[in-house]
Amino acid sequence: MSAYGYEAPLRTMRFVIEEVLAAPRQWEAIPSFADLDAETAAEVLIQAGRFASQVLLPLNAVGDRQGCRLEGGRVRTPDGFPAAWRAFVEGGWPALACDPEWGGQGLPQLLNAALFEMLVAANHAWTMYPGLLHGAYETIAAHASDELKARYLHKLVSGEWLAAMALTEPQAGSDLALVRTRAEPRADGTLAVSGSKIFISGGDHDLSDNIVHLVLCRLNDPAQGEAPAGTKGLSLVLVPTVLPDGTRNTLGADGLEHKMGIHGSATCAMRYDGATGWLVGQPHRGLSAMFLMMNAARLHVALQGLGHAEIATQNARRYAAERVQFGGAIDRHPAMRRTLLDGQAMVEGLRVLMYRAAMRLDEAEHLPDAARRAAAAAEASLLTPVLKAFGTAQGFARASAALQVWGGYGYIADYGIEQTLRDARIAMIYEGTNEIQAIDLLQRKVLGRDAAAFEALLQDLERDAGAALAGQVAAARAAWAAVRSRAEADPSAPLQVADDFLAGVAHLLLVWAWQEMARAARRCNGDDKAWLAEREAVAEHGTAWLLPQADVHWRRVCEGMPLAPEAA
Ligand SMILES: Cc1cc2nc3c(=O)[nH]c(=O)nc-3n(C[C@H](O)[C@H](O)[C@H](O)COP(=O)(O)OP(=O)(O)OC[C@H]3O[C@@H](n4cnc5c(N)ncnc54)[C@H](O)[C@@H]3O)c2cc1C
Numbered sequence: 374m375s376a377y378g379y380e381a382p383l384r385t386m387r388f389v390i391e392e393v394l395a396a397p398r399q400w401e402a403i404p405s406f407a408d409l410d411a412e413t414a415a416e417v418l419i420q421a422g423r424f425a426s427q428v429l430l431p432l433n434a435v436g437d438r439q440g441c442r443l444e445g446g447r448v449r450t451p452d453g454f455p456a457a458w459r460a461f462v463e464g465g466w467p468a469l470a471c472d473p474e475w476g477g478q479g480l481p482q483l484l485n486a487a488l489f490e491m492l493v494a495a496n497h498a499w500t501m502y503p504g505l506l507h508g509a510y511e512t513i514a515a516h517a518s519d520e521l522k523a524r525y526l527h528k529l530v531s532g533e534w535l536a537a538m539a540l541t542e543p544q545a546g547s548d549l550a551l552v553r554t555r556a557e558p559r560a561d562g563t564l565a566v567s568g569s570k571i572f573i574s575g576g577d578h579d580l581s582d583n584i585v586h587l588v589l590c591r592l593n594d595p596a597q598g599e600a601p602a603g604t605k606g607l608s609l610v611l612v613p614t615v616l617p618d619g620t621r622n623t624l625g626a627d628g629l630e631h632k633m634g635i636h637g638s639a640t641c642a643m644r645y646d647g648a649t650g651w652l653v654g655q656p657h658r659g660l661s662a663m664f665l666m667m668n669a670a671r672l673h674v675a676l677q678g679l680g681h682a683e684i685a686t687q688n689a690r691r692y693a694a695e696r697v698q699f700g701g702a703i704d705r706h707p708a709m710r711r712t713l714l715d716g717q718a719m720v721e722g723l724r725v726l727m728y729r730a731a732m733r734l735d736e737a738e739h740l741p742d743a744a745r746r747a748a749a750a751a752e753a754s755l756l757t758p759v760l761k762a763f764g765t766a767q768g769f770a771r772a773s774a775a776l777q778v779w780g781g782y783g784y785i786a787d788y789g790i791e792q793t794l795r796d797a798r799i800a801m802i803y804e805g806t807n808e809i810q811a812i813d814l815l816q817r818k819v820l821g822r823d824a825a826a827f828e829a830l831l832q833d834l835e836r837d838a839g840a841a842l843a844g845q846v847a848a849a850r851a852a853w854a855a856v857r858s859r860a861e862a863d864p865s866a867p868l869q870v871a872d873d874f875l876a877g878v879a880h881l882l883l884v885w886a887w888q889e890m891a892r893a894a895r896r897c898n899g900d901d902k903a904w905l906a907e908r909e910a911v912a913e914h915g916t917a918w919l920l921p922q923a924d925v926h927w928r929r930v931c932e933g934m935p936l937a938p939e940a941a
Pocket residue numbers: 537538539540541545546547548571572573574575632640799802803804805806807808809812
């Protein structure tokens with residue numbers, strides 16, 4: 374029986390990038406991508422796929438078995454993790470989409486998205502370390518003082534140093550207004566940060582000598598006025614584990630969480646004992662400083678869902694072709710065949726959507742025209758909660774459906790799919806839980822101040838829409854009207870259908886993705902007619918078998934009953 378493996382879906386990735394989304398045309402319109410062509414991009418993906426399959430995949434089960442450990446107050450990662458990090462750094466991978474000003478390669482977020490899809494599929498736990506680096510890089514690049522940028526950005530971009538995002542505290546999870554960690558000004562202009570954080574990924578480890586913590590806290594500075602209560606009073610402070618003079622800062626990991634999955638990712642309880650730090654951005658504006666990097670960071674988490682769905686589905690296909698029951702391979706049995714096709718249609722549709730979102734991030738950053746930059750940013754910010762929540766839910770759902778293909782063997786630890794299922798679950802929880810994503814979509818982006826982007830998206834999808842897509846746009850408009858009218862009577866009433874609204878929008882987007890995949894396959898004059906016909910068949914399968922689920926979501930949005938009142 375073939376081992377649980379990972380073959381980067383390079384051909385499908387190229388098809389999406391070049392044919393479905395026509396990204397090379399976009400690169401021509403962006404001066405900083407002018408030197409990039411389809412062949413160069415394809416070569417980057419080939420190398421990334423090799424790294425994922427040959428370096429990271431072999432460490433995936435090792436990391437799961439060994440986990441991280443605390444030795445003498447310092448965190449040790451599983452065997453092979455630090456060496457893989459060194460190889461990643463030597464390959465220049467941390468710098469892929471970073472600004473050349475800081476030593477980056479300046480390549481599109483789109484290629485970075487494809488890179489992260491592959492890394493996560495092969496080894497989610499290991500990929501947590503570079504995943505955090507990018508969020509920190511973007512926050513510092515956009516908001517820190519020139520001095521901090523000069524001190525930290527080159528080292529982060531090169532991968533010499535890594536980063537951690539320290540938001541969560543025992544009493545402050547989704548509700549960051551409850552954060553208590555404090556920062557007090559010192560006479561030398563630095564801040565003294567004190568408090569405890571929990572669940573901090575990569576808070577300590579042995580991959581790099583220095584870890585740059587971005588700590589969310591309350592600034593107690595009489596010169597800046599009292600911090601307002603709630604999230605508006607939070608500040609962001611950069612706290613490195615090693616200070617510029619080479620001494621160790623007063624922070625450390627008090628403990629490591631023992632968790633369901635991603636065992637190789639160090640999830641630390643952190644203590645900051647008057648640790649030295651520097652303010653990033655404006656006092657009391659810490660959360661808005663982080664918002665900028667949130668679209669990119671949440672897209673990375675969405676890609677975790679895609680990576681898990683991909684590796685689960687491709688291994689299930691291989692297993693089902695080999696496993697014989699009732700005189701034939703189980704992939705011939707209709708129920709299994711449908712499971713495999715459902716997985717494939719979901720994976721291929723989601724890939725189109727996530728890469729579209731990455732292209733919008735590129736446009737938002739690089740297009741010469743300011744109005745088009747703003748429109749691209751608005752679409753990226755609309756797509757982000759949908760893809761984060763729906764994509765990660767599908768990562769888990771498709772891994773679970775794939776596990777069923779192995780029958781009893783799937784439930785046994787040795788076969789790989791069981792780890793994928795466990796690892797996939799966390800993505801629905803961190804980086805803003807999926808419920809918080811649904812609220813963000815509905816309150817801010819559908820009913821609130823950013824609703825114009827939703828209208829623009831519907832108009833864009835309506836253009837040249839086939840019957841299935843036109844039907845979904847009409848359903849979305851009816852659902853939008855329904856939540857608006859409910860909100861007029863009671864602003865909190867639509868929240869009970871927020872997740873249905875998000876899932877409805879995800880299906881609407883998926884139908885567009887399948888429509889465009891099928892059109893691109895028909896347009897292509899490639900040699901491999903059978904492969905192109907398969908893309909069309911996969912897209913048709915999605916529309917026929919997965920789209921009906923949208924009706925359930927839209928119906929609940931339009932007709933949902935009020936929830937039963939709380940017991941007295
Ligand atoms: C492995 C792992 C790694 C992590 N890495 C990091 C990290 O690097 N940095 C960091 O700062 N944090 C990290 N976290 C923390 C993570 O971001 C939080 O767990 C998450 O934000 C949820 O907070 P909570 O666990 O306190 O749950 P709660 O906020 O208590 O939520 C519990 C449940 O209630 C729901 N809920 C809460 N409020 C609402 C509402 N208004 N409407 C509807 N539903 C609601 C939530 O969706 C959830 O289902 C990590 C967590 C884990 C497990």
